[in-house]
Structure formats: structure tokens, C-alpha cells
Amino acid sequence: MTTPEASTAQSGPVPPADRLLDVEGLEIQFVTDLGWTTVVEDVSFSLSAGETLGLVGESGSGKTVTSLSLMGLIPSPPGRVSKGSIRLEGRELVGMSQRKLNAIRGEEIAMIFQEPMTSLNPAFKVGDQIAETYRRHRRVSRKEAARQAVRVLDKVGIPNAERRARSYPHEFSGGMRQRAMIAMALVCDPKVVVADEPTTALDVTIQAQVLELMGWMRDELDMALIFVTHDLGVVADICDRVVVMYAGQIVEEASIRDLYYQPQHPYSSALLAAMPQQVSRTQSTELASIPGSPPAPGTFPVGCRFHPRCEYARDKCTQGEIGDLIRLRELSNGQTSRCVRVDEIELQGAR
Amino acid sequence: MSDWTHSTPDPGAGAGGAGGPTLDARDLRVTFQLKRGMFRGRVPLHAVRSVDLEIDAGETLGLVGESGSGKSTAGRAILRLLEPDEGSIRIDGQEITGLKGNELRRVRRKMQMVFQDPYSSLDPSMMIAESIGEPLDVHEDLTASQRRERVGELIELVKLSRGHLSRYPYEFSGGQRQRVALARAIALNPRLLVLDEAVSALDVSTQNQVINLLEEIQQEFDMAYLFIAHDLSVVRHISQRVAVMYLGQIAEHGPTERLFERPGHPYTEALLSAVPLPDPDVQRSRERIVLPGDIPDPTNPPTGCMFHTRCPYVMDVCKEVEPEPYPMQGGGVARCHLHTDGPKLGGGSVRDAERPTPSGAGISTGF
Amino acid sequence: MSQQIPEDGQAQDPTSAPGGEAPSRTVDPAPAPAGEGTQTAEALAGPSLSARKRFLRRFRKQWPAMIALVYLVLVTLAAVLAPVLATHDPLSQNLGNVLAQPGGEHLLGTDDLGRDLYSRIVFASRVSLLAAVQAVGVGVAIGVIPGLIAGYSGKKLDAIIMRITDAVMSFPPLILAIAIVGVLGPNLTNAMIAVGIIFAPRFLRLVRGTVLAVRQETFIEASLSIGTPVRRILRMHVLPNVLSPLIVQISLATALAMLAEASLSFLGLGVQPPQASWGSMVERGFRHTASAPWLTVFPGLPIAMTVLAFNVLGDGIRDSIGREVRRG
Numbered sequence A: 001m002t003t004p005e006a007s008t009a010q011s012g013p014v015p016p017a018d019r020l021l022d023v024e025g026l027e028i029q030f031v032t033d034l035g036w037t038t039v040v041e042d043v044s045f046s047l048s049a050g051e052t053l054g055l056v057g058e059s060g061s062g063k064t065v066t067s068l069s070l071m072g073l074i075p076s077p078p079g080r081v082s083k084g085s086i087r088l089e090g091r092e093l094v095g096m097s098q099r100k101l102n103a104i105r106g107e108e109i110a111m112i113f114q115e116p117m118t119s120l121n122p123a124f125k126v127g128d129q130i131a132e133t134y135r136r137h138r139r140v141s142r143k144e145a146a147r148q149a150v151r152v153l154d155k156v157g158i159p160n161a162e163r164r165a166r167s168y169p170h171e172f173s174g175g176m177r178q179r180a181m182i183a184m185a186l187v188c189d190p191k192v193v194v195a196d197e198p199t200t201a202l203d204v205t206i207q208a209q210v211l212e213l214m215g216w217m218r219d220e221l222d223m224a225l226i227f228v229t230h231d232l233g234v235v236a237d238i239c240d241r242v243v244v245m246y247a248g249q250i251v252e253e254a255s256i257r258d259l260y261y262q263p264q265h266p267y268s269s270a271l272l273a274a275m276p277q278q279v280s281r282t283q284s285t286e287l288a289s290i291p292g293s294p295p296a297p298g299t300f301p302v303g304c305r306f307h308p309r310c311e312y313a314r315d316k317c318t319q320g321e322i323g324d325l326i327r328l329r330e331l332s333n334g335q336t337s338r339c340v341r342v343d344e345i346e347l348q349g350a351r
Numbered sequence B: 001m002s003d004w005t006h007s008t009p010d011p012g013a014g015a016g017g018a019g020g021p022t023l024d025a026r027d028l029r030v031t032f033q034l035k036r037g038m039f040r041g042r043v044p045l046h047a048v049r050s051v052d053l054e055i056d057a058g059e060t061l062g063l064v065g066e067s068g069s070g071k072s073t074a075g076r077a078i079l080r081l082l083e084p085d086e087g088s089i090r091i092d093g094q095e096i097t098g099l100k101g102n103e104l105r106r107v108r109r110k111m112q113m114v115f116q117d118p119y120s121s122l123d124p125s126m127m128i129a130e131s132i133g134e135p136l137d138v139h140e141d142l143t144a145s146q147r148r149e150r151v152g153e154l155i156e157l158v159k160l161s162r163g164h165l166s167r168y169p170y171e172f173s174g175g176q177r178q179r180v181a182l183a184r185a186i187a188l189n190p191r192l193l194v195l196d197e198a199v200s201a202l203d204v205s206t207q208n209q210v211i212n213l214l215e216e217i218q219q220e221f222d223m224a225y226l227f228i229a230h231d232l233s234v235v236r237h238i239s240q241r242v243a244v245m246y247l248g249q250i251a252e253h254g255p256t257e258r259l260f261e262r263p264g265h266p267y268t269e270a271l272l273s274a275v276p277l278p279d280p281d282v283q284r285s286r287e288r289i290v291l292p293g294d295i296p297d298p299t300n301p302p303t304g305c306m307f308h309t310r311c312p313y314v315m316d317v318c319k320e321v322e323p324e325p326y327p328m329q330g331g332g333v334a335r336c337h338l339h340t341d342g343p344k345l346g347g348g349s350v351r352d353a354e355r356p357t358p359s360g361a362g363i364s365t366g367f
Numbered sequence C: 001m002s003q004q005i006p007e008d009g010q011a012q013d014p015t016s017a018p019g020g021e022a023p024s025r026t027v028d029p030a031p032a033p034a035g036e037g038t039q040t041a042e043a044l045a046g047p048s049l050s051a052r053k054r055f056l057r058r059f060r061k062q063w064p065a066m067i068a069l070v071y072l073v074l075v076t077l078a079a080v081l082a083p084v085l086a087t088h089d090p091l092s093q094n095l096g097n098v099l100a101q102p103g104g105e106h107l108l109g110t111d112d113l114g115r116d117l118y119s120r121i122v123f124a125s126r127v128s129l130l131a132a133v134q135a136v137g138v139g140v141a142i143g144v145i146p147g148l149i150a151g152y153s154g155k156k157l158d159a160i161i162m163r164i165t166d167a168v169m170s171f172p173p174l175i176l177a178i179a180i181v182g183v184l185g186p187n188l189t190n191a192m193i194a195v196g197i198i199f200a201p202r203f204l205r206l207v208r209g210t211v212l213a214v215r216q217e218t219f220i221e222a223s224l225s226i227g228t229p230v231r232r233i234l235r236m237h238v239l240p241n242v243l244s245p246l247i248v249q250i251s252l253a254t255a256l257a258m259l260a261e262a263s264l265s266f267l268g269l270g271v272q273p274p275q276a277s278w279g280s281m282v283e284r285g286f287r288h289t290a291s292a293p294w295l296t297v298f299p300g301l302p303i304a305m306t307v308l309a310f311n312v313l314g315d316g317i318r319d320s321i322g323r324e325v326r327r328g
């Protein structure tokens, strides 16, 4: 498996053949009262065919912004991609014209949003909306597009797809809407699907259905998935590799087993410890928690951004100037960590 | 029938004071009248159908179930924020159904609620000190300095500082707001706290801070908690007993350990198996029961056992006859025919029964 | 309240750097984890202040609103001190010196009857401002209370009030105004009562709508759940939350009232000659746009500026009230 060389600009323009998506040194800013505020910085990762990459982190860590940037969907104003590159099979997406992006969006890279109700138009029939997406990319007759819509609806497990295609979104239940969203993402057989918290708003029972469906997409359709979530249980279920974000930066990247069993960043380790294991009150008295709360953009601490909350923090973690970056360090077997004390400390994983 | 919680002594229950449970709700029923279109009249929606709940002082009862199963409605009916159609609610032995006006307002100090959304449960135009002090203003005649002192104590109790008192809610993070809401809820030393998804909107790290705080405060003041949540891991951690709701009914309840280790109802079993565990090896090797479809339309619930449309163990009898609560080995009850019919589990765990159609392979298409 | 007011310097005030490239980072002085979730608020919040002080502090930072306020105070002063500020009698005609150019003896020139334009504008400010206050006063008086009642009571009362409102709103405003003035008689006060009646349903709807929305908020239920009486809920929770959209609406209505006064005067339904308002002056000047454009421009300018000032002021007040600014 190949891993990106973090924070060092790669000069070789040709990515290895199996790499679909290459993100390098991505920086995203938003205009706020304080001027341009960096919300995502030095984000690099790559994705190969058939691989599922997890993007985890707490609220506000920059997961959604990062995934929107992959689609060229950062709202501008107030946002912009201020640095870095995003290459889809070698083609640079940063700075690409909206017209060209429109041709790629939905066709080669598609997105599934958290709130299915806000991303399906309530005024149109579900089947028509999917067919419309198809026709935007393929020159086919209306009839053929409608046929394709039924085909994907059926594929994602909607019974009576032909009839249900003529329903409006509000006639669907929550789980069916999320399936319809997935169908819309799948209709053009994209190579990469970015799913932003696709199960967060759902009940566990419906989440189980959607996870099952997404696992099938990866296995049967050989799709590359970016799965954004804050639930480490979901990640453990579906991802091959994980990128952990904190305060706009990647703090660790690892294969799924490495992350859970030998995390190399205190934040990952603390997150794992904080998962309420299925252990009752009689067995454990207190839940592990991380003191404090994550910093907001514009108020990131100097040095390691996690240091005010890190139990391993030492003087060397807080050194540096405003704007200095601690580099993401490459460890063995493709694992990376942004902790300066990674060699000195012993971290606990999930059991 | 309304007596069935007593049919087996729960190890977790009855440990409280001699004066009986802090909350004793029996045969609670809440119906909403839904408007259906312009001319089609109203349809009754039985959001809560005959629910019994009992919580002792210092005890936490977890209430879980899918969205729309009636958890919040039950919680709000207990606090008389909704009018129950039927049933009795006793707080520390005092019957509170039928109370009106000032009498009702007076018992409200004994029972308080913390709401899910920390962004809307505090008045954005009020300073924190005013929000926390509001219950005191309403119920107690304090001088300005007594009030200030009490509000100061409360904010420190939830581990914020007095300096936060003259700020506004928008200046706080979600976890901090939830602490403010908690400080306000315990201002009058209530006997019962209903926590409706009180930590669901928070990130894990912050969530745990609030849970630890909740446990600490409960120990200090010997309060009864009704902890409503959909996150089973959190519920397992915080509750001594758990009740599982489905379509307005309690499908199963019992001591936490028994319910999680030896679920007696297929719905409980499925819910437990659907929670992804944060351990890839464990998670990937374990079997997940994928229930087909969604929770049925509550205005038109299935006949017989209301779970039969999704139940992997469904038998013929289930479609016709509504199961009665059956006592479980290890405490609690479950409403399922498997205990008396078919494999005749007799209060054992459904995990011991053989599931007829193994699901979890491929994608389910059972809408 | 026991608070000192240390000088602040945190994120709450837009600390310079408009368009600055580097994000400013506050250095956290305490690397030791304190165990409390206080970082965010510490970083976002300024020092502790009482509600009013906080309002004033925020308001003062809104320089457009400050300018608008200063301008409105000046206009009001001008209206009060009109006899002192005027250089000529606003009503004395001089047919030997009609349509004089600005400059010279007549600062802003003279109108088609040879009256001093500057003095007329100064005196007209009395009429225009009073008209606006009357119209908004009437609108608020008959709109806000029924709106509160309709919003909170719900059901039958609400239905009745809204039926009446809809009936009033179904008339085209101008026709309604003409009809009311026709009944009451054409003078400025009556015209402004008519405008107020037209405004009232809009205030009512706004207040009702906001109350309905606020009623749904969890904090109302939270307050009910601690046993707060309804009257206190209306006073402590509903009204303050209705206030900020209402203030914006009032400022907007004040601006609209001045424009409405101008149009009604234009139709001869408002102020009666030889008295003048800014609006009626624009109308009169309009006949001479080609030969004496200043007759339209000079009285038009204070209308435009006052309208703008009210809008900016309303926005400023709204932004300074301690309401939630949702992020993200």
C-alpha cells in the first residue's frame, strides 16, 4: 500500500497507477471577522480503487470542508482552497473551471450527504431526480435515463423500484431516503464516492442497513470510498485505512488495525479510550474523557494543536511560532503521526 | 396487567429508601390526534401505550429505542409537559396526575428535565446567571445576595466558573451549555431528572465529561434519573436498569447486565447487534442482525406482536396474538411469544434460540 | 453584579486584520490540561459585562450604525431648531426671484414661487419626521399586542385576528390609504394614520410569526418544565426574542413611512400647501426637473439619507442585542 509523503511537495506529476485520488498539502480558508481564517491545513492523503478511507475527528475538525473540497464544492465566498492540490487520476481539480468540474462531479466522483432530506429536492419525484443526474452526464433519452434510475434504486435495495421511483422524497422513510441518495451517487458508476456522515442521522438499525449496503458497494462494485464520520465503531466496521483529524490537521494516518491496536498519536489513543465500551457502571466507575474542548479555527494553540488537552504534553510540544507546523512524521508500515513525542511515549489502543 | 413490573423482583430496584420508588408511573398512555388532510378528519396516534416505569432514588433507568418509539413522549408525560390520557404518576408517593395550576407548578420543583439540543434549550437572550437562577426566581424567595450565592454554587457544581455567569449561551460550546442546563435543572434539588438525549449532540470527549458529571451529581444528591438515549453503549454505562421501547410499548426491561448479555426479546438482540463496536477485529467477526425496513407507521401498527413485521423469529402466533410480558431469568420482563411458544425459552435469552433465516449477508431488501 | 471590566481583546471584537492572510492564533498560556471544558468560551468570549453595557459596547463597534445614529440625531435637532437654522421665512414668496440657482443669497436656490429652498427643507424636516413617527406609532400600537396574543394563544383568537389581518392586507395599500384619507379628510395626520393602518398587519404578522417560532423553542418548554407562570414566560422569554426582529421592522417601517408620506403628498392626500414636507417638495420640484433639477435633488437627498440611516440603525441594534450568532 502506498502512503503519501506528507507535507513535502511531490514533484513527480504521475501518480502510481492504482491511485485514484491524491490530495497534497491542502489548505482551506474561510473569511471571518478576523480575516482569512485557516480551517484546514496540510492535509494529504491518497485513495486507491476498492479502498475505503475513513476520515474521523470531532465536530469542527474540518471533515466536511475537506470532503467538499474534493468535489470542488467549497462555497466561495466565503471559502477558498488556498494551497495544495487535489488530483483525480492525475488531473488537477484545484483551480479547474466550474464547467469542467461539473463534468467530473457525479460522473467520476460523487458525494453522499448527511441530511438526505435537504439534498433531495422535495418538489420532484425521486426517480426523476436520479434520471436527471444521469442525463447531465450521458446523452441518452429520457426513457433510458428513467430505466437507469430504476436500475440503481433496485440495486440499493429499494423494493418495487419501478413504482417507488415515482414517489416523492417525503413519501420515503429515513432509511429509504438515504438509499435514494446513495442511488443518485451511484447512477453514473463513479470511481470515487465521498460519504459525509451518511449514517449519523439514522437509527442504529437503519445504520446497520446502510453500512451493509456500503460494504456491498465497495466489495461488489470495487468502488473507492471516503467515509466521513465521528463514530469509531462505524470506522471499525467499514474502513481499510483511517485519517484522524484534529483542529484542521491530520494528526494520524494508519491502517485500520494499526490505528485501533497501536495508535501513534495521543489524540487517537484518547478518542479510543473515550469510546463508551459496552461495559456497565458496575464494572468501570468513570468514563475516560479528554479535558477541555477542541479549539475553534483562529484560536489554534501554538506548537502541537492538541497540547492543551494532551496528557503527554511537555515543553517541546508548545514551542514554535504562530503559523509553524509540526510535521506529520512517517513511521513504519505507512503509519504517520503528528506528535513530536511519538518515539518517547507508549500509547494504549482498543484493549 | 398494569402490575407487571412487579412480577419479578429486580436486583437493581428496591434498593432505595423505605418510602418506595421516587418515580412510579403506571399504565401511562398518550395519544396524539393527527390531522389527516383537509377533510379526512383526525387519526389517533398512540405514542405511548400502557407504559409502567419505576425508578428508585439514586437509580438510573435507561430508556432506549428507535426514533419515534415514544421515548420523549413518555418522558414528557411523566413531567406533565404533555397530558397523559390515562395512568398514574407518583413522585415520592405523591400522585401528580390531576394536579392543576399552582399545585402543579409547585410539584415541578421535584422533577426536572435536561433536553437534547443544548443550542435551543437555553434562552439566547438571557445571561447564564439568569437562566440558572430562573427556577429560584419562580419557586423561592431569595434575597439578591442569597440568589447570587446559590447560582455561584450551582455553576461550580457543574465545573464551570463564576466568571461564566455573565455570559450568553452563544459563547459556550455544546458541552458547556449542557452543563449550564444541568445546573439549572438541579437548582431546586429535584428528586427526579429526565435526561432526554442529554448527551447525544455532544462529541465523545465532551460527552464523557458530562456523563461523569451526571454520575457524580446523582451520587451527591441521590436523585433518580430517567436516561433517554439511542446510544446503547452510553446507556449501558450509566444505567442500572434498561427499558427498550418499540412503538410506544416497553418490549423488554431488566437489569442492565442481564439485558445486554442475555436479551430476552428479538428486538433487543437486534438493537445490540447493530451497534458497531470500536474494535475492528471484534466488529468484523461478529454477526450483525440487519432488521428489514423501518419502524412501522404508528397510526397503523401491526396486529399481534407489533414487532412481527421485522422479527427474524416470527411465528404464526405472533401475527395474531399480542404477547404478554413474561418474566426473565435474571430480572425484568420481555413481551415475546418465544418464551411460551416455539422454542419455549421460558425466560432465557433469545441468543439461545436458533434464528430461522440468517440475515446479514448481502443487502437486505425488506422494505 | 460583581464584575470588573478588564480591557478585553479577544475574538469577539473584530480585531483588525481585514483580509489579513495569517490567521491570528491566541497563544494558550497554560499547557497543563485543566480538566475543564473552558477553552472555547475563554477564547470566544470577552470579559463579563452586564446586558446593557454589553449592548452599548457592541453597538459602539458598529460604526455604520453609529454614523446613522449621529445623522438622525442631527436631523432631529435640525427639526427642533428649525426657526434658528432657517435663513429665510419658508413661506415668504418672491416672484421676482423664482428658480434661482443655488449659491449666493439663497444657499440652495429658490423654488418656483421664489421661496428659499434651504429654509423650506429645514422646516419640512419637522413635518416628515413627525409623519414617520405617527405612522409607525399607529402601526405598532395596533399591530404588536394583537400579534403577541394571536401568536401565544393560538386556536380561535388567532384565527379571528388573522382573518381580519388578511382582509386588511388583501387591499392594495395605495387604494386603502386613499380610501381611509377619503373618509377621514385629507390632511397629513390622517394620511399617516392610514399608513399606520397599512403597517399594522405587517407588524402583527411579524410578531405572531416570531412568537409562534419562539414558542416552539425548547427553552420555552424548559421554562414551563420548571413551573414558570405563562405571564413570566411571555415577559422574560417571548418578548425579548421578538424584540430584535421587531426593531428591524420598525426601522424599516419608519423609512417606508417617509416614502409613503412623499407619495401621498404627491397625490395631494398628505401635507397641504403652503406647508411642505420633503416628499411634497420633491413632487413640486419635479415639474421643473429640466430647468431646475436642484428642486428635486436637494429635498430628495434627506429622504434618501434618512431612509438609509433608519435601516442601518435597525441592523446595528439587532446585531448588538445579546442574541445567538449561530456558527457553522
Ligand SMILES: Nc1ncnc2c1ncn2[C@@H]1O[C@H](COP(=O)(O)OP(=O)(O)OP(=O)(O)O)[C@@H](O)[C@H]1O
Binding pocket: A030, A031, A032, A039, A057, A058, A059, A060, A061, A062, A063, A064, A065, A066, A075, A078, A079, A230, A296, A297, C327, C328
Ligand atoms: N461557510 C463557512 N464559513 C465559515 N467557516 C466555516 C464554513 N464552513 C465551515 N467552517 C468552519 O470550518 C471548520 C470545519 O468545519 P467542518 O464542517 O468541516 O467540520 P466537521 O469536521 O465536518 O464537523 P462536524 O462533525 O460538526 O460536521 C469549522 O470550524 C467551521 O466553523
Ligand SMILES: Nc1ncnc2c1ncn2[C@@H]1O[C@H](COP(=O)(O)OP(=O)(O)OP(=O)(O)O)[C@@H](O)[C@H]1O
Binding pocket: B032, B033, B034, B045, B047, B065, B066, B067, B068, B069, B070, B071, B072, B073, B074, B230, B298
Ligand atoms: N406533538 C406531537 N404531535 C403529534 N405527534 C407527535 C408529537 N410528538 C410526538 N409525536 C409522535 O409520537 C411518536 C413518538 O414520538 P417521540 O418523540 O416520543 O419519539 P422518540 O422515541 O423520542 O424519538 P426520537 O428518538 O426521534 O426522539 C412519533 O410517531 C411522533 O411522530
Ligand code: SF4
Binding pocket: A265, A266, A267, A304, A305, A306, A307, A308, A310, A311, A312, A313, A314, A317, A338, A339, A340, A341, A342
Ligand atoms: S506533540 Fe506533545 S502535546 Fe502534541 S500530541 Fe504529542 S505529546 Fe501530546
Ligand code: SF4
Binding pocket: B265, B266, B267, B305, B306, B307, B308, B309, B311, B312, B313, B314, B315, B318, B323, B335, B336, B337, B338
Ligand atoms: S412475539 Fe413473535 S414476532 Fe414478536 S418478537 Fe417474539 S418472536 Fe418476534
Ligand SMILES: [Mg+2]
Binding pocket: A063, A064, A065, A196, A197
Ligand atoms: Mg461535518
Ligand SMILES: [Mg+2]
Binding pocket: B071, B072, B073, B196
Ligand atoms: Mg425523542
